[in-house]
Amino acid sequence: MTDRDFFHDGELVAVLTTEPLGRALDYRAPAGGCFAGAFVEVPLGPRRVMGVVWGAGEGGFDPARIRPVTRVLDAAPMGAAMRAFLERAADYTLTPMPAMLRLATRAPGLADPPGPRKVYRKGWSAPDRLTDARTRVLEVLEDYGGAAFTLGELAGLAGVSSGVVKGLVKQGAVAEEDAPRDVPYPRLDPDQPGKALADDQAGAAGTLRAAVAGGRYGTTLLKGVTGSGKTEVYLEAVAECLRQGRQALVLLPEIALTAEFLNRVEDRFGARPGEWHSGVTQTERRRLWRMAGEGGVGLVVGARSALFLPFRDLGLIVVDEEHDSSYKQEDGALYNARDMAVLRASLCDAQVVLASATPCLETWVNAEAGKYARIDLTSRFGVAELPEMRAIDMRAETLEPSRWIGPTLAAGVRARIKAGEQALLFLNRRGYAPVTICRACGHQIGCAHCDARMVEHRFLKRLVCHQCGETTPMPETCPSCGVAGRLAPVGPGVERLAEEVAERFPEARVAVLSSDLFASARALKDKIGEIAGGGADIIIGTQLVAKGHNFPLLTLVGVIDADLGLQGSDLRAAERTFQLMRQVSGRAGRGERPGLALLQTYQPEHPVIRAILSGEEEAFWRAEAAERQAAGMPPFGRLAGIVLSSPDVQAVFDFGNELARRDAPLRRIGAQVFGPAPAPIARVRGRHRVRLLVKAAKGAPLQAALAEWVGQLRPPNNLRLAIDIDPQSF
Numbered sequence: 001m002t003d004r005d006f007f008h009d010g011e012l013v014a015v016l017t018t019e020p021l022g023r024a025l026d027y028r029a030p031a032g033g034c035f036a037g038a039f040v041e042v043p044l045g046p047r048r049v050m051g052v053v054w055g056a057g058e059g060g061f062d063p064a065r066i067r068p069v070t071r072v073l074d075a076a077p078m079g080a081a082m083r084a085f086l087e088r089a090a091d092y093t094l095t096p097m098p099a100m101l102r103l104a105t106r107a108p109g110l111a112d113p114p115g116p117r118k119v120y121r122k123g124w125s126a127p128d129r130l131t132d133a134r135t136r137v138l139e140v141l142e143d144y145g146g147a148a149f150t151l152g153e154l155a156g157l158a159g160v161s162s163g164v165v166k167g168l169v170k171q172g173a174v175a176e177e178d179a180p181r182d183v184p185y186p187r188l189d190p191d192q193p194g195k196a197l198a199d200d201q202a203g204a205a206g207t208l209r210a211a212v213a214g215g216r217y218g219t220t221l222l223k224g225v226t227g228s229g230k231t232e233v234y235l236e237a238v239a240e241c242l243r244q245g246r247q248a249l250v251l252l253p254e255i256a257l258t259a260e261f262l263n264r265v266e267d268r269f270g271a272r273p274g275e276w277h278s279g280v281t282q283t284e285r286r287r288l289w290r291m292a293g294e295g296g297v298g299l300v301v302g303a304r305s306a307l308f309l310p311f312r313d314l315g316l317i318v319v320d321e322e323h324d325s326s327y328k329q330e331d332g333a334l335y336n337a338r339d340m341a342v343l344r345a346s347l348c349d350a351q352v353v354l355a356s357a358t359p360c361l362e363t364w365v366n367a368e369a370g371k372y373a374r375i376d377l378t379s380r381f382g383v384a385e386l387p388e389m390r391a392i393d394m395r396a397e398t399l400e401p402s403r404w405i406g407p408t409l410a411a412g413v414r415a416r417i418k419a420g421e422q423a424l425l426f427l428n429r430r431g432y433a434p435v436t437i438c439r440a441c442g443h444q445i446g447c448a449h450c451d452a453r454m455v456e457h458r459f460l461k462r463l464v465c466h467q468c469g470e471t472t473p474m475p476e477t478c479p480s481c482g483v484a485g486r487l488a489p490v491g492p493g494v495e496r497l498a499e500e501v502a503e504r505f506p507e508a509r510v511a512v513l514s515s516d517l518f519a520s521a522r523a524l525k526d527k528i529g530e531i532a533g534g535g536a537d538i539i540i541g542t543q544l545v546a547k548g549h550n551f552p553l554l555t556l557v558g559v560i561d562a563d564l565g566l567q568g569s570d571l572r573a574a575e576r577t578f579q580l581m582r583q584v585s586g587r588a589g590r591g592e593r594p595g596l597a598l599l600q601t602y603q604p605e606h607p608v609i610r611a612i613l614s615g616e617e618e619a620f621w622r623a624e625a626a627e628r629q630a631a632g633m634p635p636f637g638r639l640a641g642i643v644l645s646s647p648d649v650q651a652v653f654d655f656g657n658e659l660a661r662r663d664a665p666l667r668r669i670g671a672q673v674f675g676p677a678p679a680p681i682a683r684v685r686g687r688h689r690v691r692l693l694v695k696a697a698k699g700a701p702l703q704a705a706l707a708e709w710v711g712q713l714r715p716p717n718n719l720r721l722a723i724d725i726d727p728q729s730f
């Protein structure tokens, strides 16, 4: 990239497009010239495509054949820091630049001229007699709250023709309006008084405010138990960022959490922030993308992909629940939003706040080493106390067959119901039963396309593969031996646990929270609101409930199987179990009554279970860190995973073996290659997957060596190769 920022009419410019060409192509600047970073339309063969002026052209071609840029699009040019960020992110993740640019231009109609457009939203009348098609349209509008859609979007989401929507407009049930054409978002007022902060909160907020006001890069780990008031604290950092006239971004791991967060922002700043995730309409996304670039939005709340919005002047990035595995993008460009946030901030003089009760080991180590600042909030806000935690030794409990709630836990649940409080039973398994076995031949029903078992979902009356989503009706006869009536569920999922609860606590109102049981984010949100208001006595949930929800009446958390995450050979298993158990237990006792967490386990003496119970977190992390260090594993060494996949199992292993043999480029940097071995999930959607793991010392130039190494061989047809820097499982 050059530091030139304007190109005159006819000068050579390099334009990067999202076409998989590998590099930027030369064009001539259009009449009137263009800025570096400008969004432009250029001819490519017979087509016209969107691109970004990346810098000066390289020349070296027949000058007569270089074509001019067709036109400059109406969008704020992409700033130099953003372009540098995309380049560095591409280098780090070994993602080609066109794919990187695609992440940054996920705005529908980006290149459209801003002509007049109509949008549709909920109208004033509520007709009581409607066709099914019309009812579906109104349901979509209901699901998305007050959102506005284009005609095509609304009809598409409802699965009806556009005539149906027009009919509703005539009835007054749908309102047709001129689009809020890329207008700025309402200004957030940072000086509106916030909540009075407790002493430790005020201290933390002061430190973060000063860091933001400094206008330089820095990362802070904001560590505090759930309910300690971290959100209130980092909202003060957001306030300071807004005062400085800069933009702020808050990343959340789960769409279901945004609704509550938006309300809190509105309470604090008097207006709502911009919202960016898969549940936001295209119209609104287009507006947010443009306003990020023009500075017409002060605060954006979003999912990991919001990190690639072209902010004009980003001064703060908050990564809430920074340890959450959903920050890792596992498809296409493989990146970890937490790490990319740090990279982006370091290039635009912004501050990063990593908030968590249970940070990931990498973050903890960076804080220990002084690379990140660290602030601890050690007590819960107000009267709320941390829950007491106890293990229940399941070897001493008597369980009837097909029962999973032991007598001790059951007594605890009963006591809560009597007291008018709530109990949460946590089981991280969706569906009815994880395994379906034939009692005649012993066959376990598996997915036809994946190396995974089919999971029975009784509400759906189907078997579902949690890897690829394949579903089949629940069979009557065994697919292997053909005997009828002998298929039986083995082990519990949340649906089966709900059955046990219904039998044993018939008087209780039961709510099951599992992501697959809700048709929309709104339905889930409504349910969560209902539970928070006391609409259930027993809540049964998967890890969906572990994340951030606030249930004031909840005083008992029962973990059905605390050993579940400890099986398997994954080096991160301990860390993950520790995080999840602490997180889920943190749901109890957030109101005025104290909480209790009971963990059912068959191995109460396991070091991880003991660390969870004792709450000696620092000791736990120190031990984990020492183990990783001894093994030369991240963050003390570097890892990359190479995942090869193909429908042809022989071909993937052959290719993997050939790569492993040609390891000279890796050996030159002292790196080792392991494998090929079946990937953690060995078959997905009919493709066999094998993985090679490359392990290098911390400072080694891993990316360059990897590029040279895989560049030696051309994958055969139908074989895909994906490079995963810093894989999540190892």
Ligand code: ADP
Pocket: 195, 196, 197, 198, 201, 224, 225, 226, 227, 228, 229, 230, 231, 232, 233, 381, 550
């Ligand atoms: P965390 O993000 O650490 O889980 P929150 O910021 O969500 O904690 O705070 C937990 C609860 O305590 C929330 O309901 C929040 O509104 C409340 N709370 C936190 N700090 C204050 C404060 N200073 N004044 C009033 N309520 C507060």
Ligand code: ZN
Pocket: 447, 448, 449, 450, 451, 452, 465, 466, 467, 468, 469, 470, 685
């Ligand atoms: Zn499958």
